[in-house]
Amino acid sequence: DAGVTQSPTHLIKTRGQQVTLRCSPKSGHDTVSWYQQALGQGPQFIFQYYEEEERQRGNFPDRFSGHQFPNYSSELNVNALLLGDSALYLCASSLEGGATSTDTQYFGPGTRLTVL
């Protein structure tokens, strides 16, 4: 049973560039959430995708956008990169259980983004 996978593992970009991170959910899961974990901090919720739509968003600017594909995999896009975007980006998958879903989220290994 494959767990959550993310690619790439590491990425180095320069300010102003754009980046795309990818996530494949755990087998059987249909919901993908993205988190940003800055150095020394806990993960912060960016947004969540279900049925190919963004249905909840944290306090992140519009430079952060995403997409979910019919096979439930997801992408996170960040435009106009800033130095402060350097962080570990985590993808988590879960199984939707309705409007009050409390299913456990399983996390991937993350993508380490460095912005120079």
Add this chain to the structure above:
Amino acid sequence: AQSVSQHNHHVILSEAASLELGCNYSYGGTVNLFWYVQYPGQHLQLLLKYFSGDPLVKGIKGFEAEFIKSKFSFNLRKPSVQWSDTAEYFCAALEGGYNKLIFGAGTRLAVHP
């Protein structure tokens, strides 16, 4: 909005010592709480979770946590730590109806042999 506080940022223990990591949440209604662990070089893994029922929750690897509603707390405990417990521990709470996790800042635990 929900917030989660972990007051111990760094904890250093010797093997066989007892462990208690503090976690406090802010929202007083129905709350779902989690402890995740991140071992060096590995991804976040679920240790245990509380949704309802018995406030003493047992998780993997001998960890347990106690939900105390009157204190807004969900502290993690282990009676005897091992060197392999060296990791970063995160407390988290669900916010809203769509499975959005709010994390604390984490506690870095170092266990010396």
